[in-house]
Amino acid sequence: MTKDKGKSLRTGPLVQGLSLDPADDRFIGVLRWLLPGMRVKRYALVAVLGLLAMFLGVVHLSWHTALVPWFLQVMRWTGYLGVPLWLSGGLWLLLGLLLFILGLRSMNRSMLSAITDPASVSKQVYIRRRLEAGPRIVALGGGTGLSRVLQGLKTETANLTAIVAVTDDGGSTGRLRVSFGVPAVGDLVDCLAALSDAEGLPELMQYRFQRGGELQGHTFGNLMLVSLSELFHDFAQAIREANQVLRLRGAVWPATYEAARLWAERDDGSRVQGESALRERPGRIHKVGLAPSDVAAMPEAVQAIERAEMIVLGPGSLYSSVIPSFLPKGIQAAIQRSPARLVYIVNIMSERGETEGMDAYDHFQAVEHHLGRRPSVVLVNNARIPEALLRRYQASGQQPVRFNPQRFEGLGVRVIAEDFLEPGFAQHDPERLVKVLMSLR
Structure with missing residues (x-):
């Protein structure tokens, strides 16, 4: 074995051939969440839908502002609900917020459940x-x-x-x-x-x-x-x-x-x-x-x-x-x-x-x-x-x-x-x- 004081257990033979660039490592880590069976994508999708719903709420509530044409197109698709725009906008915002919170909460619980008991997380964080x-x-x-x-x-x-x-x-x-x-x-x-x-x-x-x-x-x-x-x-x-x-x-x-x-x-x-x-x-x-x-x-x-x-x-x-x-x-x-x-x-x-x-x-x-x-x-x-x-x-x-x-x-x-x-x-x-x-x- 050649002398190499700079190597570590985390960069040994088992990981040779993989990129050691920190940026590449982070990119690969993000992509890994998209693999089948991770039980994360479904909850991420719910959170994204929540963001879209909140966006629609903002569109409705912003009717009094100078809207660009694509804002008006969104209004044509979602705005004619037979209710005042302030009410429909509020409902979209509320629905979006609930979906976003539900998605994030479920995603966090799914990830944490793989490594620890979710019920003990708050206690562990407090102690730490x-x-x-x-x-x-x-x-x-x-x-x-x-x-x-x-x-x-x-x-x-x-x-x-x-x-x-x-x-x-x-x-x-x-x-x-x-x-x-x-x-x-x-x-x-x-x-x-x-x-x-x-x-x-x-x-x-x-x-x-x-x-x-x-x-x-x-x-x-x-x-x-x-x-x-x-x-x-x-x-x-x-x-x-x-x-x-x-x-x-x-x-x-x-x-x-x-x-x-x-x-x-x-x-x-x-x-x-x-x-x-x-x-x-x-x-x-x-x-x-x-x-x-x-x-x-x-x-x-x-x-x-x-x-x-x-x-x-x-x-x-x-x-x-x-x-x-x-x-x-x-x-x-x-x-x-x-x-x-x-x-x-x-x-x-x-x-x-x-x-x-x-x-x-x-x-x-x-x-x-x-x-x-x-x-x-x-x-x-x-x-x-x-x-x-x-x-x-x-x-x-x-x-x-x-x-x-x-x-x-x-x-x-x-x-x-x-x-x-x-x-x-x-x-x-x-x-x-x-x-x-x-x-x-």
């Missing part, structure tokens, strides 16, 4: 218009935390952009990185599934093969994104195509289209290479970065930040999801100069190998240190985790992130401490998060 008028929000991070907050935000706005960290190197994602040299796709798939409006697509995207040799352990969505990358020989173009064909309520972009690798420097000066290695070696993290250090940001991600009214960081693993999402060149600078409100959502539980012993203020300070800008709003959970649930998390080395409000005093930061717990889990409830986020507008 309300969402289109929603705030422009950019959410950065990765893991399950970001995808869950996206599920909540998409019920409030269609002007939503997810910017996803792509440094994961474990599991299916890690295998695909090694085999194809692409950035991590796992968290991208989760976010694409979260924002998709296509029925059944999220389940399909996240389906994980349980057998099949080399297929085992991979998700359908991971393989789809890698397949698109191979098809276009361009990971950035592959993500653009995925945004187009998956019917997203918003957009999902990787922080970078390059296969960057995460590194971490601990307080003792030792350095850890690779995201998956963070959990294998204990010790407090001082700094994280990307290798190479000059990886370029996805252009659409930077543009979304520049247009944003609100920028949300997290929830998610501090050093392996939240901070890596704004490290690529261009994203950090865009956030620093953005006038948008910057909100940081602190994780509910600590992460083994990353944030042991860190409280909410330590999380906040790490974000400010790496970003070069202080979040103006911080969301912290203050609900107590049930003992039985807490023991399950403690068994895997996790502890609740402590919150001391006194440490935030004098910073000029608005701290919102509420019950953000989802029942039965030590994670954020999307509905509770979104309720608070939308109140910040």
